[in-house]
Amino acid sequence: MYKMQSRDKRYMGIDYPIKTVDLKRFYGKICALNGVSIKVNEGEIFGLLGPNGAGKTTLIRILTTLLLPTSGKAYVLGYDVEKEYREIRKRINMVSGGEEVGYGILTVQETLYLFSQFYGLPLKETRKRISELSDLLDLGPHLQKRVSRLSTGLRQRMNIARGFINNPDCIFLDEPTMGLDVESSINVRKFIKRWVKEKEGKTILLTTHNMYEAEELCDRIAIINKGEIFACDTPKGLKDLVKKEDIYEFEIKAKEYETKKIDDFYILEKKRLEGERFYIKIRAPKNIPFEKLIKEIRKDNTEIISFKKIEPTLEEVFVKLVGKSFEEVERE
């Protein structure tokens, strides 16, 4: 089994477990990556969010040593992906969602054993890791089942266990919940979060086109489209890019409610609900005192039943940055 590098080395002067500098990749004349520069910190779950064909998988393939860049530099754990790929391979792993891995005739346990041996794990250690991972991923009752008899969700959980079997310093997850049902997706996300939190010095790079997943899992997100990074920040930081005003939703009790401009606020939508109730959507300047808003609403002795502050979504961030929605980009 390979011993991991000492953390003191700080990735041989590169300072980040994952770093790319002006990375470009062309497939013939098609540009898949166009000058991507990212820096991922240790202990971070870093997300790449973008529609299909944005260049996420190409970037992962370069970082996992499956593909060479056309130009630019990429370092994983301080090693150059072009020249020092053997060193990288000892320390990383990868999981791709929506694909079948392993051999139908083998059991889950045998499959995990096989892949663990590619990393030289001693048998005792292998047994320990299989047991640990199967506990975390709830694979225990299925270890003796043949892979061909597993459901899609179980297969993907096995695939995830395979990816973590060598306890990598850096793991690349390419759409890890693709094709999974809601419950399995939740479990997988829980596992990923727990793993990076509990183990010291681990780094995860995750690609997804699921906004919710990106927001829930990632410490920082890079928005990528057509091979270019448009922005890179925490989910909150990204949202702040589009958040110049706040949006509020109210449910109020009143016999009548007039649509009017109330000082700094603007009523975007008004709907009569059952009984003497109304739904109103209000736009307010950013960081305005909330009391002021309440006061304005209750001016006519209106009773507030419920209210909600609406946060902008990452989709809105994407639209703002790229000028199109995911669907529009994919349709192109």
Next chain:
Amino acid sequence: MAIAKFFLSAFLLALKVESNWTRPFWFLFYHAIKPFSSVILVLFMYKAVLGFDFKNPFFPFIYVGTVFWTFVQSSTLGISWSILSDREFYETLKYMIILPYSYVLNLFGRFFAYFILSLFSVTILLISGKLLFTINFSLKILFIIYFISSIPLFFSTGLLFGSLLLLYPRYAFFLQEFFTSALFLISGVVFPVKLLPFPLNLIASYSPITIWLDGIRKNLGINFLSQNTFDPNKLLINFLILSFLFFILSIKIFNITEQLARRKGKIEETTGG
């Protein structure tokens, strides 16, 4: 019309799947050359014992047997190969099954592509037999009837193999090997079936492929036959009726196994490496 279009698309699909790996010229060259290898193997076995004595009546017997065996083999295996590739490699079997037209019709279109490709090889091999080994072929009118009857006969045989593959995907390669070997043994391809021990010789004498091969041989002017119990030309009508019944039966069996495969959830099952 729609059925004809469906048949044609299945036919073209099989041609594409078979030929996409190279250019049309090399593809045809490959199909012209490939069947020679099975003939050459038998030819050198013959030469090892009898030398270059191609006048021996046994030589045209094994030559024609081997040539037409490639016809039987590639056409019948074309069907099982189609099922296998639909399920394992392209993972399209489920989509084929739910089409508005029967999967059997789809398979028939694809079988026909393999049949035409084999026909090309067989023609080249027969011309080579005439030119290189001076085998005297004298084509008789009944040859055409025997030849046409090969279509339902091979299709039925292939469909029966296919039925088993639908139900036992994991054993696909083994089943193909088993059935082609068994059929090769009992069809009197390279030796007269009377040499087989009882009861195999009896089964072999009544096997439709044995009768068909002998019919082909006899109507190509070759008198050395695999089984000498009866004259294939005298039994032609019986043979045609039996072939037709076999054709209907094989479609019935295939439809039943397709139902069974659906019930057992085998349509989407892949062996996964």
Next chain:
Amino acid sequence: MIKKFKESFSINLRTLIARAYVRIVATHREGSWIFLNGLTGIISLASYVYLYRNLGAKKIYEGFVIIGSFILAFWINVLWSIASQLYWEKLSGNLRYFIIAPCSKMAILIGMSFGGIYMILLRSSFVLFLAFFVFKTPLKYFNPLLIFLTFFITLFGLYGLGMAFSSLYLLWGREAWHLSSLFQEPIYAFSGLYYPIRVLPIFIVIIFSLIPLTLGLDAMRQCFYGKEAEGLLNVYLELIILTFLSIIFIFLSYLSLKKMEEVARKKGTLIERWQ
């Protein structure tokens, strides 16, 4: 340096053992398959035994068919399981995980070869003994040590060739089944599978001797039947040539694997499904 070598040796040995082990496990999981497969072996060789009987050939010619079938099973395994294996792995989505693992890909292929040899040996030994018994074929000469030596050197060569093919198949970018069937039958015909290789014109013999099947079969026939096998060269000379060929093939497989990985990383295809 020594530490690195030890580390690398350990990881590759573990990889080799694991890859062979899972293949053996899978073989045993299909227990009935071995018996039925053996039966298929007998059926397919029987036709050629009857062909020789009908031609009035010497009884030992039937032995040639049995020995030929015995070795043939390994050749089929080499083509369809070793040479095509990386292609199957690519289709099943495993290949990329093989590539990003730190172990040598040679260790994976060697492991697969050991597993394959075990599986075929079970089946073929059954066929070999049963066929000699069923067809009452005589054994004229028997030198167990030489037979084992010849057999293993032949396998060394065959599996070495299969390993070299495995990455070449990916480099050629064709579907594995086309390539395997392209190699399968012409080699049946010209390698002296069921007949003494001397029957063939000498230039064909020279060309096909590059495939270990030809000399391996000839040497095996001589081990069983001595001079009556009408061998091509002295057995020991054939073994030296086979050993030499095997080393070349193993080296070639190392180079082609390296090349395959290099091209795969450059082009970005090769190891991805549907590409």
